[in-house]
Amino acid sequence: MAAKIKDIAEKAGLSIATVSRVLNQDPNLSVTDQTREKVYAAAEALSYQKKTFKHSLKKIAFLYWMTEKEELEDIYFKSIRLGIEELTNTRSLNVTAYNPSDGLHSIDSATEGIIAIGRFKTSELDQLYAITPHIVFIDTTPDEDRFDSVKPNLKRIVEKIIDSFIEKEHTSIGFIGGTDLDLNTNVHIPDIRETTFREYMLARHMLDERLVYIGHHFSVDEGYSLMMKAIDELGDDLPTAFCVASDPLAIGCLQALNERGFSLPNRVSVFSINDIHVSQYVSPPLTTYHIHTSLLCETAIDLLLERLVDGRTLPKTVLIASEPVFRKSTI
Numbered sequence: 116m117a118a119k120i121k122d123i124a125e126k127a128g129l130s131i132a133t134v135s136r137v138l139n140q141d142p143n144l145s146v147t148d149q150t151r152e153k154v155y156a157a158a159e160a161l162s163y164q165k166k167t168f169k170h171s172l173k174k175i176a177f178l179y180w181m182t183e184k185e186e187l188e189d190i191y192f193k194s195i196r197l198g199i200e201e202l203t204n205t206r207s208l209n210v211t212a213y214n215p216s217d218g219l220h221s222i223d224s225a226t227e228g229i230i231a232i233g234r235f236k237t238s239e240l241d242q243l244y245a246i247t248p249h250i251v252f253i254d255t256t257p258d259e260d261r262f263d264s265v266k267p268n269l270k271r272i273v274e275k276i277i278d279s280f281i282e283k284e285h286t287s288i289g290f291i292g293g294t295d296l297d298l299n300t301n302v303h304i305p306d307i308r309e310t311t312f313r314e315y316m317l318a319r320h321m322l323d324e325r326l327v328y329i330g331h332h333f334s335v336d337e338g339y340s341l342m343m344k345a346i347d348e349l350g351d352d353l354p355t356a357f358c359v360a361s362d363p364l365a366i367g368c369l370q371a372l373n374e375r376g377f378s379l380p381n382r383v384s385v386f387s388i389n390d391i392h393v394s395q396y397v398s399p400p401l402t403t404y405h406i407h408t409s410l411l412c413e414t415a416i417d418l419l420l421e422r423l424v425d426g427r428t429l430p431k432t433v434l435i436a437s438e439p440v441f442r443k444s445t446i
Contacts, residue, residue, distance in 0.1 A: 118158070118161035120134050120425050121425045121426075122163075123157045123161060127156075128153070129150065129153065129154065131421055131425050133146065133150070133154075136206075138163075139206055141205065143205060174228075175208055175211070175227065175228045175229070175230065175419070175423075176213060176223070177199055178213050178229060179214050180214070180215055180231065180232060180233025180234065181232060188333065188335075189361060189363050190392075191391060194408045195254070195408050198409050199230060199232075199253075199415070199416075202412055206416065208416070211226075222243075226246050226247055228250070228251075228419045229246070229250040229251070230250075230253065230415050230419060231251070232253045232255075234296065235257060236298045240257055249423055251264065252266075253266065253415050254266045254267075262430055263418045263419070263431050263433075265434075266434065266435065270311045271434075272404045272437055273308050273312050273315065273358060273388075274311065275404075276358045277358060279439070280358070285355050285384070287323070287354035287355050287356070288321065288326070288354055288355075288358060289323075289345065289357045290312045290313075290327045290358050290359075290360075291328050291358075291359045291365075291368060292306055292330075292333075292359070292361075293332050293361070294306055294309075294329060294330070294331055296331075305329075309327070312358055313327070323354075328342075333361040334367070335367040335370070337363075337367060338359065338363065339370050341364070341367075341368070342367065342371035346375050346377075356445075357386070360387075360388060361387065362387050362391045362393075362394050362401060362403055365394075366393070368385055369401070379399050379444060384402075384444060384445040384446055386402050389404070390404065390406065390440050399443035400444065402440065402442045403440055404438065404440070405438050406437050410435055414435065
């Protein structure tokens with residue numbers, strides 16, 4: 116029986132993902148020469164044939180189910196798209212990209228693995244599963260019993276933002292966010308950042324419903340409108356700190372606060388999520404949690420390789436940690 120990546124990983128005492136990337140000569144992998152030698156020695160001892168690895172990677176579909184408008188509103192998704200495109204090129208994967216205008220019917224029926232970004236109806240998920248069970252979703256977990264997924268740990272990020280504000284002795288903390296859209300019912304539903312904020316604040320007896328403002332989008336315009344509404348409705352009761360669900364929303368919030376003459380961060384502090392490139396150039400520069408989109412992309416491909424190369428069938432949901440970048444929008 117031909118040796119598999121799993122066999123080499125066990126013999127070398129390394130992870131399947133590391134072994135597959137070493138054998139595929141991934142230029143982005145940083146490991147010691149000693150680790151590489153362990154992989155090559157184990158592969159040689161097991162008479163591993165690299166062509167087995169190459170043949171198993173054919174026909175991968177990359178479903179980028181985002182519209183141009185959605186990408187323009189939140190360039191976080193664009194960074195993921197570019198990350199996947201770069202990695203599939205450097206790893207010499209045979210990938211075909213599809214977008215909503217192509218439709219699911221255009222996906223090659225011989226596709227062996229799928230990497231997907233975006234929202235899908237249950238019926239569409241069933242269509243994809245009929246093509247192949249080897250599917251990895253980035254940023255969402257549509258069905259953790261069937262599919263792999265990798266996403267930032269947004270729940271923990273929101274909790275840590277609140278903790279940071281409490282440590283700075285803020286007692287009035289607001290929230291500005293958007294909603295998810297359930298494509299099955301076409302109804303807007305709460306986003307995990309909003310639900311986490313409510314639950315965490317409620318547990319600390321600090322939740323004030325008047326300070327929670329929710330729109331339908333995560334855009335700059337939406338953030339501007341929501342903050343203007345908060346300023347007009349709350350007056351002197353405007354909170355001293357805002358947890359904002361995304362950088363584009365936060366940039367709109369800063370525009371509104373600056374326009375109305377608020378002292379930032381002395382009167383109002385703003386803490387956001389994403390750390391998109393422009394965040395460091397707005398006024399004031401935005402304090403935000405940096406989401407490692409490159410790690411999201413790498414993990415998605417590693418998860419797919421585990422399925423295609425080693426035959427893993429049990430689905431995984433991977434949460435990626437993030438780190439704060441403190442700038443001048445908070446004290």
